[in-house]
Amino acid sequence: MPRIFIRSILLLALCAASTLAQAQSWPTKPIHFIVPFGPGSTDILARMLAPKASAALGQPIVVENRPGATGNVGSLQVARSAGDGYTLLFGASASVAVNPALYSNLGYDPLKDLAPVILVASIPNVVIVNPKLTIKSIAELIAAAKAKPGGLNYSSNGSGSSQHMAAALFESSTGVKMVHVPYKGSTEGIVAVVRGDADVMFANLPPAMPLIADNRVRPLAVTSPKRVSLFPKLPTVAESGVPGFDVSAWFAIFVPAATPQNIVQRLNKEFGAAIADPDIRGKLTQQGYIVHGGTSQELGALMRSETVKWAKVVKESGAKAD
Secondary structure (H helix, E strand, C coil): CCHHHHHHHHHHHHHHHHHHHHHHHCCCCCEEEEECCCCCHHHHHHHHHHHHHHHHHCCCEEEEECCCHHHHHHHHHHHCCCCCCCEEEEEEHHHHHHHHHHCCCCCCCHHHHEEEEEEEEEEEEEEEECCCCCCCCHHHHHHHHHHCCCCCEEEECCCCCHHHHHHHHHHHHHCCCCEEEECCCHHHHHHHHHHCCCCEEEEEHHHHHHHHHCCCCEEEEECCCCCCCCCCCCCECHHHCCCCCCCEEEEEEEEECCCCHHHHHHHHHHHHHHHHCHHHHHHHHHCCCEEEECCHHHHHHHHHHHHHHHHHHHHHHCCCCC
16 A cells, blocks of 8 residues: 555544544633624624523633624624634524525525524514504505505615515515615614604514504514414414415524534533523513524524525515625
8 A cells, every 4th residue: 555645544534533632622712602793682692692601611602793794794704714613603594594595695605604503592573664654454554555566665674684584575475565775773774663764664573672662663463473472462464464474583503514513512502501591581582582492403404494485585576785
């Protein structure tokens, strides 16, 4: 057997042994937890989970905001990072399942370049309108939009966001046409409805809840397949005349695809324990979140199905972010 071949085999064996040893001793230094959005609901979720997981892992978990391009900037950073377990992504449905169809040059493939760890939570959107409008139901919203195509506008926190995609799915499902007005964040989009600058918003539930309670916006329905416990009298879009309508923004943890499986499993275990903590679950539920958990395989299946779903919506709507 040629010496060069033997040396190659030995080198590969040494590299594999080194990688295995590093994985087994992991973690030995701080872990960077990248949130690809600015401060807000996603940021709060990550910072709520990090201390519990950090204590279990015995190393600091440093939450870092890397906003830009609806999550693309931070997600690309993680996708290109070393698969050593020291860089995590707190991704959202918009950044990992919608953006591949919305952007012509994403720079990475979430399905190939990221490994799923665990699904943390999801939130339905709530359809809200300015109280001065006479619209009081989804049926009336559809009728008003059909009576004057393009006469109503809806706000969102940017192209590709769950608010934008929920409205796009609503348009394609009902045959109505409204004008999209993107804002820089959820707060700005909701305030636009309060002021009357925007007629409608498919807003994330948590930031809309205080304004609903103060009657500053009128809720019409939630976009989840089932009613939410915090607003049991509020119907779903599906039961309001749009069968099968189902939109929820979800949040999950990912790592670079090359990350060893034993590290993925350890992260799933420790973050799963943090998600299951009664105090954390209680706080999330009170804020309108649906708490999940589960296996990395289950998150992978969700990611694949959502990618197919939103690719179809984006194609039908003609939406583009670049």
